[in-house]
Amino acid sequence: xxxxxxxxxxxxxxxxxxxxxxxxxxxxxxxxxxxxxxxxxxxxxxxxxxxxxxxxxxxxxxxxxxxxxxxxxxxxxxxxxxxxxxxxxxxxxxxxxxxxxxxxxxxxxxxxxxxxxxxxxxxxxxxxxxxxxxxxxxxxxxxxxxxxxxxx
Amino acid sequence: xxxxxxxxxxxxxxxxxxxxxxxxxxxxxxxxxxxxxxxxxxxxxxxxxxxxxxxxxxxxxxxxxxxxxxxxxxxxxxxxxxxxxxxxxxxxxxxxxxxxxxxxxxxxxxxxxxxxxxxxxxxxxxxxxxxxxxxxxxxxxxxxxxxxxxxxxxxxxxxxxxxxxxxxxxxxxxxxxxxxxxxxxxxxxxxxxxxxxxxxxxxxxxxxxxxxxxxxxxxxxxxxxxxxxxxxxxxxxxxxxxxxxxxxxxxxxxxxxxxxxxxxxxxxxxxxxxxxxxxxxxxx
Ligand SMILES: Cc1cc2nc3c(=O)[nH]c(=O)nc-3n(C[C@H](O)[C@H](O)[C@H](O)COP(=O)(O)OP(=O)(O)OC[C@H]3O[C@@H](n4cnc5c(N)ncnc54)[C@H](O)[C@@H]3O)c2cc1C
Ligand code: FES
Ligand code: FES
Numbered sequence: 001x002x003x004x005x006x007x008x009x010x011x012x013x014x015x016x017x018x019x020x021x022x023x024x025x026x027x028x029x030x031x032x033x034x035x036x037x038x039x040x041x042x043x044x045x046x047x048x049x050x051x052x053x054x055x056x057x058x059x060x061x062x063x064x065x066x067x068x069x070x071x072x073x074x075x076x077x078x079x080x081x082x083x084x085x086x087x088x089x090x091x092x093x094x095x096x097x098x099x100x101x102x103x104x105x106x107x108x109x110x111x112x113x114x115x116x117x118x119x120x121x122x123x124x125x126x127x128x129x130x131x132x133x134x135x136x137x138x139x140x141x142x143x144x145x146x147x148x149x150x151x152x
Numbered sequence: 153x154x155x156x157x158x159x160x161x162x163x164x165x166x167x168x169x170x171x172x173x174x175x176x177x178x179x180x181x182x183x184x185x186x187x188x189x190x191x192x193x194x195x196x197x198x199x200x201x202x203x204x205x206x207x208x209x210x211x212x213x214x215x216x217x218x219x220x221x222x223x224x225x226x227x228x229x230x231x232x233x234x235x236x237x238x239x240x241x242x243x244x245x246x247x248x249x250x251x252x253x254x255x256x257x258x259x260x261x262x263x264x265x266x267x268x269x270x271x272x273x274x275x276x277x278x279x280x281x282x283x284x285x286x287x288x289x290x291x292x293x294x295x296x297x298x299x300x301x302x303x304x305x306x307x308x309x310x311x312x313x314x315x316x317x318x319x320x321x322x323x324x325x326x327x328x329x330x331x332x333x334x335x336x337x338x339x340x341x342x343x344x345x346x347x348x349x350x351x352x353x354x355x356x357x358x359x360x361x362x363x364x365x366x367x368x369x370x371x372x373x374x375x376x377x378x379x380x381x382x383x384x385x386x387x388x389x390x391x392x393x394x395x396x397x398x399x400x401x402x403x404x405x406x407x408x409x410x411x412x413x414x415x416x417x418x419x420x421x422x423x424x425x426x427x428x429x430x431x432x433x434x435x436x
Contacts, residue, residue, distance in 0.1 A: 062200070
C-alpha cells in the first residue's frame with residue numbers, strides 16, 4: 001500500500017492505495033461511476049479522464065501515476081441541480097442511446113472546446129476519436145457538440 | 153490488467169536514481185506512459201520505475217540537429233512548433249498516420265515506442281530513415297542508430313534507459329518522403345514507406361528505404377538502397393528498384409491485407425515516391 005494525495009474534481013483526497021491499483025478502480029471505488037469499465041486495455045475510451053488537463057485512459061494508468069495531480073471527470077461538468085450547456089445539447093439532440101460512452105464523449109468534447117482556439121469539425125472528431133460509441137455512429141454526438149459552439 | 157505481481161513503484165527525479173533502482177532490483181521495469189506495460193506487462197513486472205519526472209521530457213532544436221527526450225509524449229510532438237514545418241514535419245505526419253487516438257498519444261512516450269520497436273510503427277520508420285541516434289543513459293560511448301538498436305537483441309535485453317533520440321537535420325530539400333496505404337485516412341496503414349534520399353549533383357549519395365506493417369519488425373531494404381547509391385535517378389532505375397522490392401519483401405500473415413497485395417504495394421509505394429522525387433528535380 002502507498003499513501004497518495006490527489007485532487008478529484010477539485011476535492012482533495014488523501015488515502016492509501018494498493019500499488020497495482022488502476023486509476024479506474026480508484027475512481028469507481030470513490031463513487032466516481034461516470035468513469036466506465038470497458039475493454040480495460042486502452043482501446044475503447046469509456047474510462048477517459050483528464051489528468052492535469054490531459055486526456056488519459058484510466059484503465060491503463062496506475063493510481064500512483066496520478067499521485068499529486070488533478071483529475072477531472074464528467075462529474076465536474078455539472079452540479080446536481082444544473083447540467084452544463086454541452087450536456088443539455090446532448091439531451092436536446094438525442095445524442096445518447098445506451099449512454100455507456102456518453103461521460104467520456106462529454107469529457108473529451110468539453111476538453112476540446114475549452115482548449116481549441118478556433119474549433120473545426122475535423123479536429124473535434126479527432127478529439128473524441130478515442131471513445132468508441134457502438135450506438136450512435138457519432139452523428140448525433142457531433143451534431144450536439146457543433147450546436148453548442150454554433151459550428152454548423 | 154496483467155500486473156499481478158507488482159509490489160513497488162517509484163517516480164525518481166533523476167536518471168541516476170532510476171538506473172540504480174533498475175540495476176539493483178530484479179523484475180523492475182521503466183515506464184514512460186505505461187500504455188503498453190500496464191495492460192500487457194504480466195507477472196514478471198515486480199516494480200515500476202516511472203520516468204515521467206526524471207528530466208527527460210524535452211524537445212530541443214539545435215543548430216544542426218533535434219533532440220527529443222524519451223519522456224516526450226507523441227502528443228507533445230504533434231503539438232510542438234518544431235514539428236510543424238520543414239524539415240521535421242515528417243515526424244508529425246508519421247505519428248498521425250499510425251491512427252492512435254489522443255487518449256493514447258497523450259500518454260505514449262517516445263522512449264516506450266522505441267523500446268517496443270513494433271513493426272507497424274510508421275513513426276519509427278521515419279526516424280530510421282533519417283538515421284536517428286538512440287541515446288542510452290550512462291552509456292555515452294554507446295549511442296547507436298535506431299536501426300542498429302532495434303536489431304541488437306543483446307542490447308535490448310539488457311537493463312538500460314533510453315534517455316532520448318537525436319536527429320541530424322535533414323539537409324536535402326526532399327528530406328523524408330512518407331507514403332502509406334490504409335482503408336480510410338484515419339485507420340492504421342496496411343503498409344507504409346519512409347524514404348530518405350540525397351543527391352550530390354545528379355548522383356544519389358545517400359538513401360534509406362524503410363517499410364512498416366510488413367511483419368513484427370520494421371524492414372529496411374538495404375539491397376534496394378545499394379542499387380540506388382551512386383546512380384542517376386531515371387525511369388529504368390526506378391522500375392528496377394521497385395521490382396526488387398516486390399521480390400524481396402516477404403509480408404507476414406495479416407488478415408487486413410494479403411501477402412501478395414502487400415508485396416505489390418511495396419513496389420507501388422517505392423515507385424510513387426521515387427517518381428515524386430524525380431519529378432520535383434525536373435529529371436527525365
Ligand atoms: C489502444 C492502443 C493503441 C496502440 N497503438 C500503437 C501503434 O499504433 N503503434 C505502436 O508502436 N504502438 C502502439 N501501442 C502500444 C504502445 O502504447 C505504444 O507503443 C507507446 O508508444 C508505448 O509508450 P509508453 O510510454 O506508453 O510505453 P510503456 O508502456 O511505458 O513502456 C513500454 C516498454 O518500453 C519500456 N520503456 C519505456 N520507456 C523506456 C525508456 N525510456 N527506456 C527504456 N525502456 C523503456 C518499458 O519497460 C516497456 O517494456 C498502442 C497501445 C494501445 C493501448
Ligand atoms: S476501459 Fe479503458 S480504454 Fe476501454
Ligand atoms: S450511446 Fe451507446 S455506446 Fe455510445
